[in-house]
Amino acid sequence: RAHASAAGGTRPVDGSDGGVLAVTDGHRPAALYTMAADGKLRKWQLSVPRVNAVNAIGAGDVCTGVFSHKLACAGFGGSASPADAGAAGLCDAFAWGLAAASARCTYLRPDEVTVALTFRLRTHVSIHEVEVALK
DSSP states (O other): OOEEEEESTTSOSSSSSOEEEEEEETTEEEEEEEEOTTOOEEEEEEOOOOOOOSOOTTHHHHHHHHHHHHHHHTTTTSSSOHHHHOHHHHHHHHHHHHHHHHHHTTSSSTTOOOHHHHHHHHTTOOEEEEOOOOO
16 A cells, blocks of 8 residues: 655666665654765655545655656656755655645545645654654
């Protein structure tokens, strides 16, 4: 049931020269991992806005689409590794994706979402850097 999105264009997301992994898990907190070119792994936990979910079909697609759009608008995805380009911008882009996905869940039809609700829900996404536990 988890959904993952990788950003970085055609660049590998295996840490060989930086990368990003965004993981959602329904209403539970989402995680954003970055691996910088120097090998430093970082993790952020993002809260998911609470909504009266009616239908979650398409929420992962909406999250991925908005996340990707916000990254592109912020200039991510060029020749620089997204992990090296700025954690704040990455987290903000993912937070917008989570807000839009939550808004999507409030409607019965998968093609419905409102911009106004997405903007309101974005204010309810909190972002915290957390310790990375490697196994």
